[in-house]
Amino acid sequence: MNEPVNRLRGSMPKVGIRPVIDGREKGVRESLEVQTMNMAKAAAKLIEENLRHSNGLPVECVIADSTIGGVAEAADCADKFARAGVGVSLTVTPCWCYGTEVMDTDPLIPKAVWGFNGTERPGAVYLAAALAGYTQKGLPAFGIYGRDVQDSDDTSIPADVKEKVLRFTKAALAVATMRGKSYLSLGGMSMGIAGSLVNQDFLLDYLGMRTEVVDMSEIARRVEEGIFDPEEFKIALKWVKENCREQEDTVNAPEYRRSAEQREADWEYVVKMVLIGRDLMIGNPKLKELGYGEESLGHNAICGGFQGQRSWTDHYPNGDFLETILNTSFDWNGIREAFVFATENDYLNGITMLFGHLLTNTAQIFSDVRTFWSPEAIERVTSWKPEGLAKDGFIHLINSGSTTLDGAGQMNGSDGKPAMKPFWEISENDVENTMKATEFCVGDGGYFRGGGYSTDFLTKGGMPCTMSRLNYVKGQGPVLQLAEGWTVDVPKEVHEKLDVRTNPTWPTTWFVPRVSGKGSFKDVYTVMAKWGANHGAISYGHIGQDLITLCSMLRIPVCMHNVEDEGFRPSAWASFGMDEEGSDYRACSNFGPIYG
Numbered sequence: 196m197n198e199p200v201n202r203l204r205g206s207m208p209k210v211g212i213r214p215v216i217d218g219r220e221k222g223v224r225e226s227l228e229v230q231t232m233n234m235a236k237a238a239a240k241l242i243e244e245n246l247r248h249s250n251g252l253p254v255e256c257v258i259a260d261s262t263i264g265g266v267a268e269a270a271d272c273a274d275k276f277a278r279a280g281v282g283v284s285l286t287v288t289p290c291w292c293y294g295t296e297v298m299d300t301d302p303l304i305p306k307a308v309w310g311f312n313g314t315e316r317p318g319a320v321y322l323a324a325a326l327a328g329y330t331q332k333g334l335p336a337f338g339i340y341g342r343d344v345q346d347s348d349d350t351s352i353p354a355d356v357k358e359k360v361l362r363f364t365k366a367a368l369a370v371a372t373m374r375g376k377s378y379l380s381l382g383g384m385s386m387g388i389a390g391s392l393v394n395q396d397f398l399l400d401y402l403g404m405r406t407e408v409v410d411m412s413e414i415a416r417r418v419e420e421g422i423f424d425p426e427e428f429k430i431a432l433k434w435v436k437e438n439c440r441e442q443e444d445t446v447n448a449p450e451y452r453r454s455a456e457q458r459e460a461d462w463e464y465v466v467k468m469v470l471i472g473r474d475l476m477i478g479n480p481k482l483k484e485l486g487y488g489e490e491s492l493g494h495n496a497i498c499g500g501f502q503g504q505r506s507w508t509d510h511y512p513n514g515d516f517l518e519t520i521l522n523t524s525f526d527w528n529g530i531r532e533a534f535v536f537a538t539e540n541d542y543l544n545g546i547t548m549l550f551g552h553l554l555t556n557t558a559q560i561f562s563d564v565r566t567f568w569s570p571e572a573i574e575r576v577t578s579w580k581p582e583g584l585a586k587d588g589f590i591h592l593i594n595s596g597s598t599t600l601d602g603a604g605q606m607n608g609s610d611g612k613p614a615m616k617p618f619w620e621i622s623e624n625d626v627e628n629t630m631k632a633t634e635f636c637v638g639d640g641g642y643f644r645g646g647g648y649s650t651d652f653l654t655k656g657g658m659p660c661t662m663s664r665l666n667y668v669k670g671q672g673p674v675l676q677l678a679e680g681w682t683v684d685v686p687k688e689v690h691e692k693l694d695v696r697t698n699p700t701w702p703t704t705w706f707v708p709r710v711s712g713k714g715s716f717k718d719v720y721t722v723m724a725k726w727g728a729n730h731g732a733i734s735y736g737h738i739g740q741d742l743i744t745l746c747s748m749l750r751i752p753v754c755m756h757n758v759e760d761e762g763f764r765p766s767a768w769a770s771f772g773m774d775e776e777g778s779d780y781r782a783c784s785n786f787g788p789i790y791g
């Protein structure tokens with residue numbers, strides 16, 4: 196069951212549940228055994244019924260062999276968890292326990308404590324004592340307790356507790372899943388883009404990730420020496436011919452037009468680039484059969500990026516098709532987990548996409564945050580007065596030639612509205628509609644002298660989504676910004692007029708962030724003006740809360756967000772002041788990166 200289906204090494208992290216108890220025998224402990232163990236079982240059931248890993252495998256929970264009343268049983272539990280591969284720790288209790296004696300002291304594992312809110316045997320006051328201990332010892336932990344008092348025989352989990360348990364667990368699983376995996380940097384810095392200056396110390400200290408650096412010439416070597424699966428290549432090319440519609444090249448000046456033979460050869464080349472890029476990330480046992488044992492192993496990359504411009508694209512077909520197909524939840528082999536792969540080797544955007552992918556199990560859009568179109572400018576250029584969600588203007592998200600095809604918004608959610616979904620919910624019909632809505636365009640020769648095929652679609656409006664971005668600040672370290680909002684529809688002629696000003700061969704998403712009239716979210720213009728870089732990672736759904744929780748585990752402060760509720764962060768954050776944002780910065784710098 197725990198076989199990694201996407202060929203990444205290592206088994207999936209498990210969730211460890213620690214039922215802690217009042218250790219006083221001769222009455223107290225005995226009276227609490229059943230209730231305490233039942234809480235652990237209820238938590239495990241909740242998690243297993245609601246969460247899955249991004250590769251589709253079920254999330255598994257491991258419960259300590261006995262309730263934990265003191266240090267000996269805490270050590271037995273730690274031992275069991277280490278052998279089982281536990282990466283997330285959830286302590287549960289309905290009663291008073293001996294705070295530091297039953298605590299989990301592994302500094303690498305994210306922790307939460309759920310204290311039952313009853314008053315016969317006080318779980319909530321234990322929770323306060325336990326959290327004080329965790330804070331005092333520098334092991335920040337999340338506190339969970341229901342708002343309303345429950346009766347001691349009530350075995351149900353209140354909705355507010357459920358939400359917190361699941362939010363904590365999903366984010367903690369993301370932390371545990373990244374650890375030990377690699378970022379594959381294919382090439383180096385692209386066109387002076389700071390996000391492609393891969394900071395290996397950040398990846399290792401904050402995320403526990405390795406960095407693998409491979410020169411782009413490795414792709415040329417594998418193409419020229421035939422180091423890919425020739426059978427798969429045939430299947431892939433056939434699928435591409437049958438499913439990928441090529442747009443007539445009306446954008447390139449005559450000197451950049453590519454002949455029919457050249458275009459045919461380009462298709463073959465870009466399909467090989469997909470096979471090779473994927474094999475570089477996760478390996479391919481077929482290569483071993485072909486005599487390439489070393490190449491068959493891959494780089495254990497959970498995330499990667501391709502420099503492309505310009506060293507590669509000035510001569511070879513561009514990486515757009517490679518990036519598009521990897522980031523999509525299907526290819527010629529069928530429907531599968533999307534990879535996470537950054538354009539222009541912008542690893543800061545790639546890692547932001549990785550956060551979104553691990554939190555939602557869905558494909559992620561990579562985009563240039565290109566243009567703010569004010570209502571006045573839209574009306575001046577198109578004569579259309581924007582209305583509805585678009586009335587205060589929108590941001591043109593358009594990547595330079597690639598993005599996940601899931602981002603076309605051609606897949607349907609359970610309510611029939613456009614959605615991006617985990618791969619196991621995607622139907623053949625969704626795939627067909629997506630391919631019908633997408634065209635592949637000969638690369639813009641002014642930018643891409645070596646040709647290649649860019650991806651062109653227009654994202655359907657009405658999808659809730661969250662644009663986010665990690666930025667790195669000298670002296671401060673990483674920070675994350677996020678803006679929840681929606682994709683919007685605009686009239687066809689309006690889209691065409693605006694799109695053509697940029698590049699009609701690239702994928703467009705019209706995005707409106709939720710604004711508040713204040714601060715960084717004063718209006719749409721301000722959101723664009725405050726964006727920290729040229730790229731953004733766009734995830735389906737409003738996932739600001741989940742990102743905030745994940746970032747607190749990773750000690751990455753959130754510098755800009757439009758989430759209304761207070762973030763769910765470790766209890767220690769309350770000791771750093773009353774303003775949420777300032778205390779986040781202070782807490783992150785006080786505790787520092789997990790692995791640093």
Ligand SMILES: C[C@H](O)[C@@H](O)[C@@H](O)C(=O)CO
Nearest residue numbers: 504563594595642729730
């Ligand atoms: C084609 C151009 O060089 C683009 O790649 C460029 O505008 C960007 O994508 C910048 O992020």
Ligand SMILES: [Mn+2]
Nearest residue numbers: 538539563595
């Ligand atoms: Mn770009």
